[in-house]
Amino acid sequence: MVTYADIIKEVNLILKREYPDIKRYxxxxxxxxxxxxxxxxxxxxxxxxxxxxxxxxxxxVKITFVQKTIKQVExxxxxxxxxxxxxxxxxxxxxxxxxxxxxxxxxxxHGNIPQISFSLEWYESTEYHxxxxxxxxxxxxxxxx
Numbered sequence: 001m002v003t004y005a006d007i008i009k010e011v012n013l014i015l016k017r018e019y020p021d022i023k024r025y026x027x028x029x030x031x032x033x034x035x036x037x038x039x040x041x042x043x044x045x046x047x048x049x050x051x052x053x054x055x056x057x058x059x060x061v062k063i064t065f066v067q068k069t070i071k072q073v074e075x076x077x078x079x080x081x082x083x084x085x086x087x088x089x090x091x092x093x094x095x096x097x098x099x100x101x102x103x104x105x106x107x108x109x110h111g112n113i114p115q116i117s118f119s120l121e122w123y124e125s126t127e128y129h130x131x132x133x134x135x136x137x138x139x140x141x142x143x144x145x
Contacts, residue, residue, distance in 0.1 A: 001124050004042045004059060006092050011040050011061060018085055019078075039064040045119070053127035063116040064107070075114040079104045082116055090120060097122050 012024045015038050023037045030039055045058040065078055089096040101119040106112060 002057070002092050002095055002097065002122060004044060007042050007059065007061060007090070007097075007120065008040055010090060010092050011063065014085060015040070015063070015082075018081065033066070035066045035068040037066050039066065050123065053125055055124040055126050056121070057124060058119065058121040060117055060119050065114050065116070067113075070112045079114055079116055086118070095122065 008026065015022070015024050019038070023033070025033045025037055025039050027041060033039070039062075041062050041064075043060045043062065045060055046056075047058075048056050050056050063082065065075060067075065083102055086099050086102070088099060090099055091097075097120045099118050099120065102116070103118070104114055104116045107115045
């Protein structure tokens, strides 16, 4: 099962691989952050039951890039590079979640801090099997007249 924490971990691993000199922070540590850094958060958008055994989950992933000195060209390069690195899917374990609605905007009072966002939507099976798997099936067919 894919959790929201799994998504944060994977996005942070990608950022660490691509930008090893830039630290990454989350909600719990952002108060002590020193630029430059990435702030990564996952905003759950919904969980709904599609059937008895299927759950639909969705979220928005936000990556905020805080620079020491505001450099728009550098920020745009980072935004485009992250888009290229993500590709069409975000790989989490054996799952591939489709990346959609990739966009960016500028936030804060002066509108000079770039924030990337994209959406993920996936399905989970809630069906659990406690017993042993059946290995052999024996079938006998009789014809009655």
